[in-house]
Amino acid sequence: MSEPHPEFLAAPEEHRWTKPLAELGQVLRDRAWKLEGNWVWFVVPHGALVAMRVVPKGAHAFKKQLRIARKGMKEPQGFAFEVRTFIKHLGLEAWGEPHIELTADPDAGTTNGTATLLEPVALGAKVAKCARCGKDVQHDPAFKEDLCNVCALAAGAEEVATRAAAQSQSQLPLDEAT
Numbered sequence: 198m199s200e201p202h203p204e205f206l207a208a209p210e211e212h213r214w215t216k217p218l219a220e221l222g223q224v225l226r227d228r229a230w231k232l233e234g235n236w237v238w239f240v241v242p243h244g245a246l247v248a249m250r251v252v253p254k255g256a257h258a259f260k261k262q263l264r265i266a267r268k269g270m271k272e273p274q275g276f277a278f279e280v281r282t283f284i285k286h287l288g289l290e291a292w293g294e295p296h297i298e299l300t301a302d303p304d305a306g307t308t309n310g311t312a313t314l315l316e317p318v319a320l321g322a323k324v325a326k327c328a329r330c331g332k333d334v335q336h337d338p339a340f341k342e343d344l345c346n347v348c349a350l351a352a353g354a355e356e357v358a359t360r361a362a363a364q365s366q367s368q369l370p371l372d373e374a375t
């Protein structure tokens with residue numbers, strides 16, 4: 198394993214991320230909620246800072262915000278690719294495109310990069326509860342009530358049975374008439 202980045206070593210131990218990247222997304226989401234608007238942040242061994250917060254107010258209130266930053270880059274053209282890789286590992290591809298900013302540091306001859314990504318408002322609004330069992334489901338405006346897959350199948354079967362019963366009843370007088 199190569200030497201950890203100086204930014205990683207400069208971070209307080211509780212802010213150094215040493216576990217697999219795949220586990221970082223869940224930790225960021227859980228802690229961001231508890232910090233009520235403050236940033237939860239970690240520096241990964243190769244030097245990038247990954248942070249998340251719950252936006253406290255404004256149009257994106259209660260939506261999560263991701264921030265990825267790297268200082269002292271000699272080859273800043275790789276930053277956008279690195280950001281995309283993080284987004285993939287964190288499971289946030291559905292949030293859309295990150296906003297990337299590169300700032301040159303002329304004295305050092307390096308570039309600092311930051312990327313921010315907001316949880317879309319519509320994505321959060323789509324979360325609903327199953328009308329029957331209360332499980333978290335995706336809201337679908339096409340249906341009169343939100344149901345999970347299991348309850349939707351049960352509801353469908355019931356509807357078919359009800360229709361069949363109604364149909365056989367409505368046919369009775371005709372059958373009797375013949």
Ligand SMILES: [Zn+2]
Binds near residue numbers: 331344348
């Ligand atoms: Zn259900």
